[in-house]
Amino acid sequence: MSSTEVAVIIPEEKPKVTTGGTSGVKSFLSGGFGGMCLVAAGHPLDLLKVRMQTSTQYKSTIDCFRKTLAENGIRGMYRGMAAPLIGATPVFAICFWGYDQGQKIMRHVYNLSPTDKLSTNQILFAGGFSAIPTTAIMAPMERIKCTLQVGAANSTGVAYKGPADAAMGIIRTGGFRSLFKGTCATLLRDVPGSVAYFGAYELIKKALTSQSAGQGSISPLAIVTAGGLAGMANWSVAIPPDVLKSRLQTAPEGKYTGVRQVFIEMMRTEGPGALFRGMGPAMLRAFPANAACFLGVELSLQFMNKLW
Structure with missing residues (x-):
């Protein structure tokens, strides 16, 4: 009887340690x-994006540049x-942590093990869920970044010297809550x-991996391609609300x-x-x-998986 009980317990615990x-x-x-x-790779173009969104003086991207x-x-x-670079670690750390938690919620709800593949709808849910915890720190960082990028000035007419100065100026003008303007x-x-x-x-990564590297590994080319196209997919739907956010966050207090x-x-x-x-x-x-x-996410994961 005891050997039978052990045979039943072992298969149930294996997925937990995989x-x-x-x-x-x-x-x-x-x-x-x-x-x-x-941030290091994309900030100059992000600056052009924000300036074009908050001003009508530029005819095109090239003109703005x-x-x-x-x-x-x-x-x-x-x-x-400086603001997004300082904030990049917690913002994207929480974003990818939130994505991981969203996947775990789906596995729990549908009683899946860590080795079971998630459906497309489950992946989409996890992606959307990641934005919820991220917004708590993303909103004030975006507020500071956009304020600096459009060359906003404080009440004395002196441009802000950096993220800390901009944050203090925003708080002086509109109070602490003003840092969270644009959260919605x-x-x-x-x-x-x-x-x-x-x-x-x-x-995209799944499609490219199945054609090249197979199930066991992911080629850097597949990561770069999938990551780049994922970014374009993101902005294809995010630009309209991003314009509204930039306008709201850079407008004078009370406008x-x-x-x-x-x-x-x-x-x-x-x-x-x-x-x-x-x-x-x-x-x-x-x-x-x-x-x-x-690429940074996947390579750092591989590195950590080798360490522990």
Whole structure:
């Protein structure tokens, strides 16, 4: 009888110790490293995106690039980078941790083991879920970044010197809650964007891996391609709410009551086309930045898997 009981217990416990799943700690650390790679690769184009979204003085991406370069030089292309770089580790760490938790929720709900593959709908749910915890720290970081990128000034007319100065200026002008201006707009952008982001990455990576490296490993080319295309899929649905978010976060204190008012005024004064302003630099940035992000995530995961 005892030998029979042992035979029943062992198969039930094996899936719990398999390496098929990723631990929350590894997801957190690899996501943070991937975020740093993303910021380093894509910040100049992100700056052009925000400037085009918040001003009508630029005719095109090239025009925005020329004027920004002429005005501020090469260093000016990295204005506002400190804020997202400092925030990249926790933001993307939480994003990829949230994605991992979303997958675990699906496995729990559908009684799946770590080795069972998730369906497309389950992957999409996990992607959308990742945006919820991320928004808590993404919104204030985006507020500071956008304020610095558009060259906003404080009440004395002196441009902010850096992220800390900008944060203090925002708090002085509108209070601590002002740091979280645009939180709803950020969530409105990131939930559908993350659905497209992680969904596209997993599906494209799976297709490319099955054709080249097989099930056991993932080629760097497959990671880069899937990551870059995932970034483009993200921005293809996230640009309109991102425009609204940028307008809201860089507007003078008290100008808008919320994202709805931004939308109404934009439609009245500029028309639907304004919702896609900045699409050019966003899409140009999306491929290299997110290719670097996912490559950083996958390589750091492989490295940690070898250590423990």
